[in-house]
Amino acid sequence: MELRKNSKKDGLLTAAALILLFAVLLTMELTMKSTSILFTVLKKGVIYALVAVSMNLLNGFTGLFSLGQAGFMLIGAYTYAILTMPVAVKLSDSVYKYYDCAIGFELGILPSLILAGLIAAFFAALIGLPVLRLKSDYLAIATLGFAEILRAFFQWDAMGPVTNGANVMRQYKDLTKLRIPFTDIRFPPTLFCFLVSGICIAIIVLLINSSYGRAFKAIRDDEIAAEAMGINLFKHKEMSFVISSFFAGISGALLAMFQYTVQAAQFKSAMTYEILLIVVIGGIGSVTGSCIASFLFIACNEWWLRFLDESANNILGLNILRSGFRKVVFSVVIMIIVLFFSKGIMGEREFSWARLRAFFRDPFGLRTRRAKKAASGGEVNGNG
Amino acid sequence: MQFGGVVAVNNLSLEVNRGEIVALIGPNGAGKTTAFNCITGVYEPTNGQVFFEDSLIVANHPRGKMKKAYQGMNSEKYLRTKTIAPTPDQITRLGIARTFQNIRLWKSMTVFDNVLTAKHMRARHNVFTATFRLSAAEERRMREETLALLEEQNLAQFKDELATSLPYGLQRRLEIARALATEPKLLLLDEPAAGMNPQETEDLGRFIVQIKEKYDLTIFMIEHHMDLVMRFSDRIYVIDFGKLIAKGTPAEIQANPQVIEAYLGVADDE
Numbered sequence: 001m002e003l004r005k006n007s008k009k010d011g012l013l014t015a016a017a018l019i020l021l022f023a024v025l026l027t028m029e030l031t032m033k034s035t036s037i038l039f040t041v042l043k044k045g046v047i048y049a050l051v052a053v054s055m056n057l058l059n060g061f062t063g064l065f066s067l068g069q070a071g072f073m074l075i076g077a078y079t080y081a082i083l084t085m086p087v088a089v090k091l092s093d094s095v096y097k098y099y100d101c102a103i104g105f106e107l108g109i110l111p112s113l114i115l116a117g118l119i120a121a122f123f124a125a126l127i128g129l130p131v132l133r134l135k136s137d138y139l140a141i142a143t144l145g146f147a148e149i150l151r152a153f154f155q156w157d158a159m160g161p162v163t164n165g166a167n168v169m170r171q172y173k174d175l176t177k178l179r180i181p182f183t184d185i186r187f188p189p190t191l192f193c194f195l196v197s198g199i200c201i202a203i204i205v206l207l208i209n210s211s212y213g214r215a216f217k218a219i220r221d222d223e224i225a226a227e228a229m230g231i232n233l234f235k236h237k238e239m240s241f242v243i244s245s246f247f248a249g250i251s252g253a254l255l256a257m258f259q260y261t262v263q264a265a266q267f268k269s270a271m272t273y274e275i276l277l278i279v280v281i282g283g284i285g286s287v288t289g290s291c292i293a294s295f296l297f298i299a300c301n302e303w304w305l306r307f308l309d310e311s312a313n314n315i316l317g318l319n320i321l322r323s324g325f326r327k328v329v330f331s332v333v334i335m336i337i338v339l340f341f342s343k344g345i346m347g348e349r350e351f352s353w354a355r356l357r358a359f360f361r362d363p364f365g366l367r368t369r370r371a372k373k374a375a376s377g378g379e380v381n382g383n384g
Numbered sequence: 385m386q387f388g389g390v391v392a393v394n395n396l397s398l399e400v401n402r403g404e405i406v407a408l409i410g411p412n413g414a415g416k417t418t419a420f421n422c423i424t425g426v427y428e429p430t431n432g433q434v435f436f437e438d439s440l441i442v443a444n445h446p447r448g449k450m451k452k453a454y455q456g457m458n459s460e461k462y463l464r465t466k467t468i469a470p471t472p473d474q475i476t477r478l479g480i481a482r483t484f485q486n487i488r489l490w491k492s493m494t495v496f497d498n499v500l501t502a503k504h505m506r507a508r509h510n511v512f513t514a515t516f517r518l519s520a521a522e523e524r525r526m527r528e529e530t531l532a533l534l535e536e537q538n539l540a541q542f543k544d545e546l547a548t549s550l551p552y553g554l555q556r557r558l559e560i561a562r563a564l565a566t567e568p569k570l571l572l573l574d575e576p577a578a579g580m581n582p583q584e585t586e587d588l589g590r591f592i593v594q595i596k597e598k599y600d601l602t603i604f605m606i607e608h609h610m611d612l613v614m615r616f617s618d619r620i621y622v623i624d625f626g627k628l629i630a631k632g633t634p635a636e637i638q639a640n641p642q643v644i645e646a647y648l649g650v651a652d653d654e
Contacts, residue, residue: 203515206515206516206517207511207514207515210511210514210515210517210523211500211501211503211504211507211509211514211523211526212504212511212514212515214493214497214500214501214504215501215504217490217492217493217501218490218493218501218504220492221490221491221492221493222488222489222490222491224426224472224484224488225484225488225489225490226490227471227472227473227476228424228426228472228473228476228481228482228484228488229473229476229481229501229502229504229505229562229563229565229566230473230476230477230502230504230505230506230566231473231501231504231505232471232473232474233471233473239511243511285492348492
C-alpha cells in the first residue's frame with residue numbers, strides 16, 4: 001500500500017515537473033530573443049532525444065544492433081519537406097530548378113509529421129524483411145548499408161521530380177505562421193518540438209512497459225528462451241524495427257522543420273554514429289539516460305565547447321585554440337565518460353524520484369559506506 | 385537428425401500417452417537433447433515426423449544436398465509427406481512447453497516478470513491496445529495469474545528479485561513455472577534435476593507429480609538421476625548413439641542387460 005501511495009505521489013510530481021518545464025519554456029520563448037543559442041540547443045537536443053530513444057528501443061530493449069537511424073530520419077525529413085511545400089513554390093523555379101515537381105498538392109504540418117513517420121515505417125517494414133534475419137554485427141552492417149542506399153536513392157537524378165535530386169529542399173512550411181489557438185501570438189517553435197517529442201517518447205515508454213516491451217526484453221536477454229516461450233522472434237523484431245523507424249521519421253521531420261532547409265547529404269552514417277554515441281553515453285536500455293545524454297551532447301557540441309574553436313580566446317600567447325580544437329576536447333570528454341561510466345550515465349536504470357530522494361539524503365553513498373564500515377568494524381570487535 | 389556426416393538421432397520412435405510421465409535416458413552424447421530439439425522446432429529433423437494430439441506438426445525428408453549425404457535409416461519412408469517446419473514459438477502455441485538443460489531465464493528480469501512475459505503468447509491484445517492501455521483488464525488478469533502461479537510454486541516471496549539471483553534449485557523451479565505459464569499440455573523437461581543433491585531430487589520428483597496432477601499435464605523428461613527416473617516415471621526409453629536400445633517400465637529397464645551394459649555401468653562414475 002505504501003508503495004502504491006508513493007508511486008501515485010511520484011506520478012503527480014512528474015506531471016508537475018513537466019507542466020513547470022513547459023511553462024518555463026513558454027515564458028522563455030515569449031520573452032527572450034528567438035535567435036538565442038539556447039533555443040537552438042534545446043530544439044536540436046529534444047529532436048535528438050527522440051531519435052536516440054527510438055534507437056534505444058531497438059538497440060537497448062530489443063537487442064538489435066541496428067545502424068539505420070539516419071536513413072529513416074532522412075525519409076521523414078524529405079516526406080515532411082515535400083508534403084508541406086506550398087504548390088506555388090513547387091511550380092516555381094525557386095526550389096525545383098532542374099526538375100518539374102511531380103507532387104501536385106500540399107498538406108498541413110501535423111498530417112505531414114504523421115505521414116513522415118508512416119512512410120519511414122513503411123520503408124523499415126520492407127527493409128526489415130530480409131535484414132532482421134541477421135544477427136548482431138551483420139545486422140549493423142546491413143542496416144548501415146540500407147541507410148546509405150536510401151541516401152543515394154533520394155539523391156538519384158531519376159528521383160528528381162520528387163526529391164529535387166541532390167539539391168537543397170527549402171521554403172516548406174515551418175512554424176513561423178502557426179499561432180497559439182485563439183491568440184495572435186506566434187506558436188513557440190521550441191515548445192512545439194518539446195510537445196511532439198514528449199508525446200512520442202511517452203508512447204515509446206508506454207510500449208516498453210507493456211506486455212510487448214517485456215517480450216522485446218525477453219528477446220534481448222535470451223532469444224532461444226523467448227522463442228521457446230511462444231514469442232515469435234521475427235514478428236516482434238519487425239515490430240520493434242518498424243516502430244523505432246516511425247519515430248525516427250518523425251524526428252527527421254522535426255529536424256527539417258527546425259532547420260528550414262534539408263539536404264540528403266546531411267544524413268550520412270556519421271549522423272547515426274552521433275545518435276549511437278548519445279545512446280551509449282546515456283546508457284543502453286535507459287530512456288531517461290538517452291534524453292539526458294542527448295541534451296549534454298548537443299550542448300557540448302554546439303554551445304559549451306564553441307569557445308575552444310575561436311583563436312581570439314587564446315590566452316598566454318598559446319596558439320592551441322583554433323577551429324577544430326573543440327572536437328579534440330570533445331573526444332577526450334567522451335573517452336572519460338566511457339572509461340568512468342562504462343555502462344553510460346544511467347546504466348540500465350531509469351530516473352525515479354525515489355532514487356533522487358535517496359541521493360539527496362545520502363549523496364554518493366557516503367553515509368551507507370560509513371555505516372557499513374562501522375557495522376563491519378563492530379563485528380570484528382565483537383569477534384575479538 | 386543428421387548434422388553434417390553425424391547421424392545424431394537415427395530411427396528413434398517414441399510415444400508419450402496423455403497423463404504419463406515418460407523418461408528418456410542415455411549416456412552423454414546419446415542424442416537426447418537433439419531429440420527434444422527436433423520436437424520443439426529448434427532443429428528441423430532431417431528425416432521424420434512428429435505427431436501431437438493426432439495431428440502432424442513436424443515433418444521432413446532429406447532434401448537438396450542432404451538427399452545424397454543422408455546416412456540414417458528410412459530414407460524413403462517420408463518422401464511423400466510435405467515438409468512441415470514450424471518455429472519453436474508455433475510449437476509452444478500448440479501446447480508443448482520446455483525447460484532447458486542449462487538454465488535459460490531472462491537475466492535482466494525479476495522472477496515475476498519472467499513468468500509474466502511467458503504469458504504474453506496467450507494474451508488477447510495487440511501492440512496498440514497494449515501500448516495505450518486499452519487492454520488493461522487483460523494485463524491485470526495476466527498479473528493476477530502470474531502471482532497465483534508463483535504462490536503455488538512457493539516463489540512468491542522472491543517475486544521482485546532478479547531471476548538470476550535465486551539459488552540454483554529455485555531457478556530450475558522458476559523455469560518450470562515459466563513453462564507452465566504458457567499453458568502447456570505436454571511439458572518437456574531437459575535434465576530438471578541436474579546439479580541437485582538426493583534430497584532436492586526427491587523433492588523435485590514429488591513436485592513434478594504434483595504439477596502433473598494439478599495442471600493435467602503429460603510429462604516427458606530427460607534425466608540422469610536414476611532414482612528419480614526409476615521412482616517417478618511410468619515408462620522409460622533408453623537411447624545410445626542416437627538409437628533406441630530399450631523401452632519399458634522402470635522394472636523392465638533395470639533388468640535389461642543391454643541397458644546395464646550401455647548405460648548403468650557408466651552411471652556409477654558420475
